[in-house]
Amino acid sequence: xxxxxxxxxxxxxxxxxxxxxxxxxxxxxxxxxxxxxxxxxxxxxxxxxxxxxxxxxxxxxxxxxxxxxxxxxxxxxxxxxxxxxxxxxxxxxxxxxxxxxxxxxxxxxxxxxxxxxxxxxxxxxxx
Amino acid sequence: xxxxxxxxxxxxxxxxxxxxxxxxxxxxxxxxxxxxxxxxxxxxxxxxxxxxxxxxxxxxxxxxxxxxxxxxxxxxxxxxxxxxxxxxxxxxxxxxxxxxxxxxxxxxxxxxxxxxxxxxxxxxxxxxxxxxxxxxxxxxxxxxxxxxxxxxxxxxxxxxxx
Amino acid sequence: xxxxxxxxxxxxxxxxxxxxxxxxxxxxxxxxxxxxxxxxxxxxxxxxxxxxxxxxxxxxxxxxxxxxxxxxxxxxxxxxxxxxxxxxxxxxxxxxxxxxxxxxxxxxxxxxxxxxxxxxxxxxxxxxxxxxxxxxxxxxxxxxxxxxxxxxxxxxxxxxxxxxxxxxxxxxxxxxxxxxxxxxxxxxxxxxxxxxxxxxxxxxxxxxxxxxxxxxxxxxxxxxxxxxxxxxxxxxxxxxxxxxxxxxxxxxxxxxxxxxxxxxxxxxxxxxxx
Numbered sequence: 109x110x111x112x113x114x115x116x117x118x119x120x121x122x123x124x125x126x127x128x129x130x131x132x133x134x135x136x137x138x139x140x141x142x143x144x145x146x147x148x149x150x151x152x153x154x155x156x157x158x159x160x161x162x163x164x165x166x167x168x169x170x171x172x173x174x175x176x177x178x179x180x181x182x183x184x185x186x187x188x189x190x191x192x193x194x195x196x197x198x199x200x201x202x203x204x205x206x207x208x209x210x211x212x213x214x215x216x217x218x219x220x221x222x223x224x225x226x227x228x229x230x231x232x233x234x235x
Numbered sequence: 236x237x238x239x240x241x242x243x244x245x246x247x248x249x250x251x252x253x254x255x256x257x258x259x260x261x262x263x264x265x266x267x268x269x270x271x272x273x274x275x276x277x278x279x280x281x282x283x284x285x286x287x288x289x290x291x292x293x294x295x296x297x298x299x300x301x302x303x304x305x306x307x308x309x310x311x312x313x314x315x316x317x318x319x320x321x322x323x324x325x326x327x328x329x330x331x332x333x334x335x336x337x338x339x340x341x342x343x344x345x346x347x348x349x350x351x352x353x354x355x356x357x358x359x360x361x362x363x364x365x366x367x368x369x370x371x372x373x374x375x376x377x378x379x380x381x382x383x384x385x386x387x388x389x390x391x392x393x394x395x396x397x
Numbered sequence: 398x399x400x401x402x403x404x405x406x407x408x409x410x411x412x413x414x415x416x417x418x419x420x421x422x423x424x425x426x427x428x429x430x431x432x433x434x435x436x437x438x439x440x441x442x443x444x445x446x447x448x449x450x451x452x453x454x455x456x457x458x459x460x461x462x463x464x465x466x467x468x469x470x471x472x473x474x475x476x477x478x479x480x481x482x483x484x485x486x487x488x489x490x491x492x493x494x495x496x497x498x499x500x501x502x503x504x505x506x507x508x509x510x511x512x513x514x515x516x517x518x519x520x521x522x523x524x525x526x527x528x529x530x531x532x533x534x535x536x537x538x539x540x541x542x543x544x545x546x547x548x549x550x551x552x553x554x555x556x557x558x559x560x561x562x563x564x565x566x567x568x569x570x571x572x573x574x575x576x577x578x579x580x581x582x583x584x585x586x587x588x589x590x591x592x593x594x595x596x597x598x599x600x601x602x603x604x605x606x607x608x609x610x611x612x613x614x615x616x617x618x619x620x621x622x623x624x625x626x627x628x629x630x631x632x633x634x635x636x637x638x639x640x641x642x643x644x645x646x647x648x649x650x651x652x653x654x655x656x657x658x659x660x661x662x663x664x665x666x667x668x669x670x671x
Contacts, residue, residue: 116351117330119311119323123261126314162333162349191337193555194345198568209564211555212334213260221473221561249576256556256576265427338555342575 109230110154113137114144114171115189116163120212124158124189127216131223132230141166145174153181156228158219159206161190161197169204176205185226189214239290240365241382244343251369253338254380257331258373262309272370273377276302281357282328284336285385288347292365292385294336296328297357298378303328305374325354339382361385400429404448408432408463415464415615431466435459438543457596458540461616465510473561474513477611479662480640481517484607485525487659488638492606493526495636502533505605507595507629508613509537511557512548512580512588518609519584520570530587536602538593548590551580595625603632612642619650626651630667639665 111133113124118139125135136152138144140163157175159168166174168188175181188201191212198209208222223229251270258266276299283295298306307327308319316323329352340347360366361384368381400408408428409420420428429444436447439459451459475481492502506515515537522529537548558567558578571578593600595613608629614622626647629639639654640662641647647654647665654665 117326117333119307119327119330122311122314122316162337162351164351191334192349193338193341195568195571195573196345198564202564202568206564209567211559212337213257213556214559215260215264215556217473218260218556218559218561221475225475225478225561225563252576256554260556265430267430338576341573 109156109228110134110136110152111156111158112144112147112152112154113158114139114141114163114168115158115160116140117160120160120189124219127219128156128158130216131220140164141168141171141174144171148175148181148184153184155183156185156187156223158187158189158210161188161192161201169201172201172204172206185228187222187226189219239344240362241290241292241343241367241384242364244290245339245367245382247367247369249342250335250339250367250380250382251371254335254369254371257334257338261331261334262306262373263312266309266373268378269372270369271372273372273375276300276377279357280328280354282325282332282352282354283358284332284352285350286336286340286343286347287350288340289344290347290384292361292383293358294332294339295357295381295383296332296335296378297381298328298373299376302373302376302378305376306331329354335380358383400425400444400448404445404452407448407452408467411460412464412467415460420467428467432463435462435466457616457618457621458594461613462541464616474517475561475563477643477662478561479660480609480611480664481521483640483659483662483664484518485521488607488664489522489525492636492638496606501531502606503603504533504535504607505603505609505632506535506537507593507608507610509539509548509590510544511553512537512544512551512590513553513557513560514609514611515548515588515590516551516570516580516584519580519587520566522587523570523584524566530583533587535588536605537588537590539590540592540594542592545590545592548588549585551585551588552577553580554578596621599628599632604634604637605632606634606637608633608637608639610639610641612645614641614645614650622650626654630654633667635667635669637667641665 111128113121113135115121116139121137128135138147142165161168172186186206187208188206189210193211210222255268258268278300279297280300280303281295281297283293285293304324307324308315310327333352337349340349365384371378405425412420432444432447436444441447509515515535518535522533539545554577570581653668655668657664657666
């Protein structure tokens with residue numbers, strides 16, 4: 109399975125990518141929403157995107173809306189991974205089309221549990 | 236109606252709790268923050284995020300440069316590159332401010348907007364009445380988190396935009 | 398008195414035996430940090446004395462608390478999700494068909510820790526059943542008074558709500574309370590929490606239609622496991638359902654149960670006439 113990790117912090121991109129690779133994912137990274145859309149347009153359409161909210165150029169919420177507006181990308185699961193932690197913000201992200209929401213700070217276990225809920229753990233799918 | 240001051244919205248215990256959770260989850264489960272002041276660092280560096288809303292100000296994290304480098308290594312942990320360079324340190328410190336700042340923002344009146352992290356010399360604080368500051372020790376080294384009202388325009392000054 | 402090398406080794410072997418988790422040398426600091434609160438609650442000054450005390454007088458409760466403190470950071474909400482899926486897919490429809498409309502279903506979460514399990518059940522029922530609060534009551538018990546109080550409060554840290562709680566359920570059933578998240582009052586009212594030592598005679602409660610007794614039998618020896626299962630059975634309705642942890646079974650322990658496979662999980666039902 110493939111995952112696109114979208115975050116403006118490269119430390120966070122390394123942590124999330126490394127964690128997902130540990131679960132069996134092949135990953136690519138993008139520093140903001142527009143860069144991530146470019147990856148999708150290029151034809152690299154992953155099963156999973158993890159998406160920070162506050163980023164330069166195009167934020168995570170705009171990215172979610174853009175992905176949801178394109179039927180060709182319907183199969184992509186969108187998981188917000190962000191420090192935006194108000195009740196209302198989670199509602200907004202879900203309404204825009206995000207499937208899940210991981211609050212920063214998070215642990216690898218938290219990411220693991222959410223992917224288990226979504227049936228998106230590569231080793232388990234293969235089993 | 237006058238703008239609220241942060242001390243009416245938050246207390247030190249809550250800010251320390253947010254920081255402790257961020258450290259336990261991201262820096263390492265054994266990494267504790269001890270709520271004690273230390274000697275101020277001789278070569279401080281700060282990272283901050285701006286909050287704009289009914290209350291406007293910044294959430295600022297300040298520590299010594301050595302501490303910042305250790306924090307970057309601990310945050311990256313097993314995912315650290317072979318060489319952790321200056322850019323990694325700036326980035327990691329900024330991300331910690333973003334995580335603490337986002338969670339602080341959730342306790343402030345809505346709607347509030349979080350800015351992107353910046354790193355550099357600490358922005359000037361607002362009035363003491365509009366500042367909620369916690370002094371902590373991480374691995375015996377001082378680290379402060381200050382939720383402070385806006386004295387000046389924080390965005391364009393001495394920050395390194397990330 | 399700090400933890401000695403022998404003491405650390407004892408903890409290491411215990412945790413490995415009970416959870417298959419390996420504490421590598423160098424984790425002494427972690428053991429000290431995690432076990433200190435338990436030592437204090439037991440009125441002991443430090444972790445060294447705690448380990449000495451538990452080694453000389455082993456008890457399943459203190460053993461379980463030590464293992465849990467070292468193996469789980471936060472209890473996950475849908476921990477091994479299948480027993481919860483089974484509740485709404487199979488168990489609930491069967492029970493609703495068998496019971497009268499005025500009969501209240503009684504569910505027991507028998508080692509509820511900080512409350513994730515009983516509230517997971519409450520959320521599922523609230524979403525699956527109109528007027529759930531009037532139709533179901535959930536009894537949540539734990540040996541630790543602190544855990545019972547946490548369950549009653551129904552408040553969870555950000556790190557706790559991050560663990561396996563689906564975001565749509567978080568926004569539907571929780572509100573923010575300062576830096577924590579608080580379960581909706583209607584769900585809190587469905588759950589009654591109290592202390593219960595599984596290894597001792599049970600307080601008056603039940604009869605239960607469903608019992609969740611998960612990840613706790615592993616800490617007891619065979620005769621105690623048998624006694625607990627026997628007492629649980631006495632509190633269950635004859636057509637009730639028992640869920641155990643994924644690594645637990647009644648097979649070879651107590652033959653008065655029938656194992657029923659539901660999807661990817663198993664439930665146990667009292668054998669008639671056994």
